[in-house]
Amino acid sequence: MRGIWDGVGIDFNRDSVERTMVIGIGLFGDSVERTIAVPCSCLSIAYLSHAFSSISLESNLSSLEWRHRMERPVRGTLSRVHAILSPPPASFSTSSTQTLSPIRNHLFFIFTPLSTHIHTDTATMDLINGLLNLVAPPFTFFTLLLFLPPWMFFKFCLGLIHSVFSENVSGKVILITGASSGIGEHLAYEYASRGACLALCARREGRLQEVADRCRQIGSPDVIVIRADVSHAHDCKRIVDQTVNHFNRLDHLVNNAGISQVCMLEEADDITNLRPVMDINFWGSVYTTKFAAPHLRNSGGRIIVLSSSASWVPLPRMSVYNASKAALAQFYDTMRVEFGSDVKITVVTPGFIESELTQGKFLSHEGKLVVDYDARDVQVNVSPVMKVERCARSIVKGALRGERYVTEPGWMKMSYVWKVLWPEAVEMINRLMCITTVGGESRHDTFGKKVMDIAGGQNILYPQSIQSSEMKAD
Numbered sequence: 001m002r003g004i005w006d007g008v009g010i011d012f013n014r015d016s017v018e019r020t021m022v023i024g025i026g027l028f029g030d031s032v033e034r035t036i037a038v039p040c041s042c043l044s045i046a047y048l049s050h051a052f053s054s055i056s057l058e059s060n061l062s063s064l065e066w067r068h069r070m071e072r073p074v075r076g077t078l079s080r081v082h083a084i085l086s087p088p089p090a091s092f093s094t095s096s097t098q099t100l101s102p103i104r105n106h107l108f109f110i111f112t113p114l115s116t117h118i119h120t121d122t123a124t125m126d127l128i129n130g131l132l133n134l135v136a137p138p139f140t141f142f143t144l145l146l147f148l149p150p151w152m153f154f155k156f157c158l159g160l161i162h163s164v165f166s167e168n169v170s171g172k173v174i175l176i177t178g179a180s181s182g183i184g185e186h187l188a189y190e191y192a193s194r195g196a197c198l199a200l201c202a203r204r205e206g207r208l209q210e211v212a213d214r215c216r217q218i219g220s221p222d223v224i225v226i227r228a229d230v231s232h233a234h235d236c237k238r239i240v241d242q243t244v245n246h247f248n249r250l251d252h253l254v255n256n257a258g259i260s261q262v263c264m265l266e267e268a269d270d271i272t273n274l275r276p277v278m279d280i281n282f283w284g285s286v287y288t289t290k291f292a293a294p295h296l297r298n299s300g301g302r303i304i305v306l307s308s309s310a311s312w313v314p315l316p317r318m319s320v321y322n323a324s325k326a327a328l329a330q331f332y333d334t335m336r337v338e339f340g341s342d343v344k345i346t347v348v349t350p351g352f353i354e355s356e357l358t359q360g361k362f363l364s365h366e367g368k369l370v371v372d373y374d375a376r377d378v379q380v381n382v383s384p385v386m387k388v389e390r391c392a393r394s395i396v397k398g399a400l401r402g403e404r405y406v407t408e409p410g411w412m413k414m415s416y417v418w419k420v421l422w423p424e425a426v427e428m429i430n431r432l433m434c435i436t437t438v439g440g441e442s443r444h445d446t447f448g449k450k451v452m453d454i455a456g457g458q459n460i461l462y463p464q465s466i467q468s469s470e471m472k473a474d
């Protein structure tokens with residue numbers, strides 16, 4: 001509403017405000033309730049009258065005559081507007097208004113009394129929202145119908161060009177968090193095979209050294225290892241500082257470090273035990289992004305962030321994990337707007353991928369990292385698990401082609417369509433497969449796991465490496 005008055009205040013003198021208000025009342029009716037329509041009609045009609053100043057309604061009657069024709073409530077409203085548009089009282093002076101230009105000073109006096117004198121905000125907003133409720137659906141439908149096909153075609157052509165001329169990372173500097181295992185480890189190998197310099201970070205330094213050695217063998221000219229815990233902001237600053245001090249630049253930041261929880265919300269006696277999920281998955285990425293941002297702006301760099309299909313699939317027992325991944329996706333969609341074209345962003349939303357996570361490494365409800373093989377079967381269920389090498393290759397290729405989102409395996413994109421169009425079906429299936437217990441007391445005796453056990457699904461759907469709970473030690 002204030003925006004509307006702002007427009008009126010700038011463009012029209014006192015008389016024209018009256019006239020446009022009157023026209024507004026003429027259109028919307030003159031009952032007390034409908035006087036609330038005035039500010040709204042002012043905007044559209046005032047602009048019209050501004051553009052076509054020979055409106056007959058205006059020319060035939062003076063503003064005074066119009067005023068006589070109005071009902072009392074309308075006059076009341078107008079007199080308040082007069083008060084608002086009057087010059088500020090001489091007694092009013094604050095340090096801030098003294099420094100304002102005459103126009104801004106005038107606006108200030110429109111804004112301030114509005115909040116105290118005109119009590120139509122709620123009703124006006126209801127009206128505007130009502131209008132938008134009516135207009136938005138057809139507007140959206142026809143705009144999409146008209147502009148989406150050419151836009152998709154344009155993006156398709158751009159995709160073709162980018163796949164031919166994708167970014168060359170040879171000699172560039174890539175910082176990867178969570179590079180000691182799983183997806184992060186294999187992303188390191190992918191970048192290394194393209195000749196990139198690497199800064200690898202995680203908590204298990206021994207594992208990182210092994211990964212670094214292999215990266216050097218594969219073709220990376222220079223690899224450093226940084227032991228750090230991304231849930232601490234000071235560690236994230238140190239990771240970025242150490243990388244930039246060593247290489248003098250930063251081109252890609254890969255926010256991959258993450259853990260998952262597997263427990264129902266009500267199983268957690270102390271709910272704060274689940275905080276590390278958010279601290280590592282969400283805040284860990286936010287911290288590194290904050291500290292890396294100036295360097296990435298300098299290099300016109302890219303952020304690759306590991307969100308998850310779980311950001312839209314409501315998988316039970318992973319509520320906090322799902323939320324952390326949804327938060328990441330929205331955070332980086334917002335960052336795209338803040339960075340503009342200075343820093344590009346690829347949000348990765350994998351399904352189930354071969355890693356320590358799909359091997360059953362979870363944060364328990366007691367707040368400890370455990371390997372729960374049975375819980376893994378319940379969670380992963382009848383979903384095929386993708387080989388990590390393929391996934392990492394696809395992520396790096398997608399990022400170098402400049403893709404905004406990468407989802408692997410590709411069919412997982414369809415789960416988004418289901419979620420948007422038929423969320424009840426998605427919830428029902430998840431409940432059936434992961435919650436419904438069959439033939440036993442254990443929370444692991446779920447329908448999905450029974451199906452897997454009977455059909456020997458693991459051998460078909462899971463890679464060999466995650467068919468045992470044996471982890472690589474540090």
Ligand SMILES: NC(=O)c1ccc[n+]([C@@H]2O[C@H](COP(=O)([O-])OP(=O)(O)OC[C@H]3O[C@@H](n4cnc5c(N)ncnc54)[C@H](OP(=O)(O)O)[C@@H]3O)[C@@H](O)[C@H]2O)c1
Pocket residue numbers: 177178179180181182183184201202203204205207228229230231256257258259280281306307308309349350351352353354355356357358361
């Ligand atoms: N695998 C999947 O199915 C799947 C699906 C969707 C999304 N994702 C996401 O992909 C990312 C990689 O996971 P993954 O599947 O490869 O699992 P993973 O094998 O368990 O790898 C997780 C990595 O994160 C690191 N990490 C964990 N906590 C950390 C901390 N506080 N500070 C620094 N590093 C930390 C781990 O290293 P240390 O333990 O040595 O610190 C490890 O290198 C995660 O963000 C995960 O949520 C995975």
